[in-house]
Amino acid sequence: MTEPNQVLPVPPADLPATLGALRAAGHRHRTVKQELRDNLLARMRAGEDRFPGIVGYDDTVLPEVERALLAGHDMVLLGERGQGKTRLIRSLVALLDEWTPVIAGSVLNEHPMHPLTPASRALAAEAGDDLPVVWLHRSLRYGEKLATPDTSVGDLIGDVDPIRLAQGRTLGDPETIHFGLVPRTNRGIFAVNELPDLAERIQVALLNVLEERDIQVRGYQLRLPLDLLLVASANPEDYTNRGRIITPLKDRFDAEIRTHYPTELELELALIRQEAEPVGEVPEHVLEVLARFARAVRDSPSVDQRSGVSARFAIAAAETVGAAALRRCGLLAARPAAEGARPEAAVARIGDAASVTSTLRGKVEFESGEDGREVEILGHLLRTATDETFRARLAGLDLSGFVALVDDDRVVETGELVSSAELLRQVGTVPGLAKALDRLGLGDAPTPEEAAAGIEFVLEGLHLTRRLGKDVTDAGRTVYGGRG
Numbered sequence: 312m313t314e315p316n317q318v319l320p321v322p323p324a325d326l327p328a329t330l331g332a333l334r335a336a337g338h339r340h341r342t343v344k345q346e347l348r349d350n351l352l353a354r355m356r357a358g359e360d361r362f363p364g365i366v367g368y369d370d371t372v373l374p375e376v377e378r379a380l381l382a383g384h385d386m387v388l389l390g391e392r393g394q395g396k397t398r399l400i401r402s403l404v405a406l407l408d409e410w411t412p413v414i415a416g417s418v419l420n421e422h423p424m425h426p427l428t429p430a431s432r433a434l435a436a437e438a439g440d441d442l443p444v445v446w447l448h449r450s451l452r453y454g455e456k457l458a459t460p461d462t463s464v465g466d467l468i469g470d471v472d473p474i475r476l477a478q479g480r481t482l483g484d485p486e487t488i489h490f491g492l493v494p495r496t497n498r499g500i501f502a503v504n505e506l507p508d509l510a511e512r513i514q515v516a517l518l519n520v521l522e523e524r525d526i527q528v529r530g531y532q533l534r535l536p537l538d539l540l541l542v543a544s545a546n547p548e549d550y551t552n553r554g555r556i557i558t559p560l561k562d563r564f565d566a567e568i569r570t571h572y573p574t575e576l577e578l579e580l581a582l583i584r585q586e587a588e589p590v591g592e593v594p595e596h597v598l599e600v601l602a603r604f605a606r607a608v609r610d611s612p613s614v615d616q617r618s619g620v621s622a623r624f625a626i627a628a629a630e631t632v633g634a635a636a637l638r639r640c641g642l643l644a645a646r647p648a649a650e651g652a653r654p655e656a657a658v659a660r661i662g663d664a665a666s667v668t669s670t671l672r673g674k675v676e677f678e679s680g681e682d683g684r685e686v687e688i689l690g691h692l693l694r695t696a697t698d699e700t701f702r703a704r705l706a707g708l709d710l711s712g713f714v715a716l717v718d719d720d721r722v723v724e725t726g727e728l729v730s731s732a733e734l735l736r737q738v739g740t741v742p743g744l745a746k747a748l749d750r751l752g753l754g755d756a757p758t759p760e761e762a763a764a765g766i767e768f769v770l771e772g773l774h775l776t777r778r779l780g781k782d783v784t785d786a787g788r789t790v791y792g793g794r795g
Contacts, residue, residue, distance in 0.1 A: 332444075720792070
């Protein structure tokens with residue numbers, strides 16, 4: 312899709328400008344589905360990435376999509392929210408030719424060798440080889456409609472334009488029609504998001520588009536053999552909750568493809584890395600905690616499994632902890648600093664993840680019996696994810712040096728407003744610290760902020776494995792001490 316305010320590409324100057332020049336260049340007319348098939352096969356043979364940016368579907372969803380495209384099938388993608396259905400649909404645009412010829416001034420993007428409307432056919436007959444040709448970029452060959460209950464047949468298919476009637480045209484004249492989104496995407500890809508939300512009487516208007524490839528407006532029929540690929544997305548539960556896809560329409564979609572959430576932890580992490588735009592640095596071990604957290608929420612019996620937990624949950628979590636780190640930097644900057652001290656850099660710590668349990672609970676649908684316990688449930692799942700990451704990353708490592716930090720009634724204080732320098736001063740030299748930081752992916756020469764993030768994670772993990780005690784003060788500081 313063309314991004315808002317993006318400057319549209321300019322077609323190369325050497326492209327044919329008339330029908331005669333187009334024929335002389337050896338151009339041949341292909342349908343959209345033939346075009347998609349040819350370009351998909353070309354990418355396969357060249358070993359290129361067919362769907363850039365799509366994570367976790369290589370062995371499951373994408374082969375089914377490719378088979379549907381090769382067969383020339385219209386398709387519906389079924390899956391819970393946040394599974395990348397819309398992103399996958401939009402990625403299909405990259406399989407279109409970069410430039411395609413259209414009759415100059417055609418509302419329906421008609422091919423110069425294949426005019427559809429009476430007006431274009433008359434113009435082509437009159438102009439012959441001098442018929443003007445313009446070139447359309449593939450980003451303009453994609454149409455999309457979010458199905459809402461107020462969507463009308465006029466929005467999708469078209470309606471009679473009263474202004475044109477007032478100009479003297481008759482009701483039966485095709486030139487009186489203002490075409491809707493579907494015919495205006497002729498020779499392209501049209502997507503309907505959340506199709507079950509479309510009123511059933513409006514879904515009926517798509518029946519002819521999918522099968523006979525013609526449209527009907529206000530009681531008279533236009534034989535317009537539309538050339539497009541129709542793709543829809545839907546949540547399976549919408550068949551019985553908000554609405555359903557009517558049976559005749561389901562039958563006209565040739566392929567029904569089920570999407571899913573990332574099946575492996577590494578895929579969940581890859582998706583977060585690709586999509587999240589945190590304002591602070593989020594170390595790998597914190598990202599892993601958030602990925603495990605999202606998967607734990609998704610599998611929790613306290614969460615409505617029919618609704619699902621969007622991949623956007625983990626992405627928003629990563630951005631939230633990055634923002635918590637940046638907030639700490641802003642607050643610490645207001646404090647008097649020691650002479651020569653460097654400003655604090657925004658590096659997220661495991662303690663920053665606690666903020667997501669309250670700010671993101673609205674993204675999760677809980678079972679009815681869990682009212683009032685949402686934050687408690689998410690907090691428990693976050694601690695579980697932290698414990699699992701701690702065991703996975705630091706299993707078998709001697710961490711007795713960290714436990715010794717709180718011998719003889721000593722404590723280590725950390726928390727939202729504790730600077731990295733302050734935390735490092737409390738800890739000093741700890742046996743095994745370098746190995747722990749290396750296991751956490753912080754490298755051989757971590758910054759003070761990264762070292763503080765690693766230390767806090769180790770302390771929290773030791774607490775969760777019952778080797779350290781923990782208390783949270785009224786001032787928001789976290790105090791780690793001995794078990795006694």
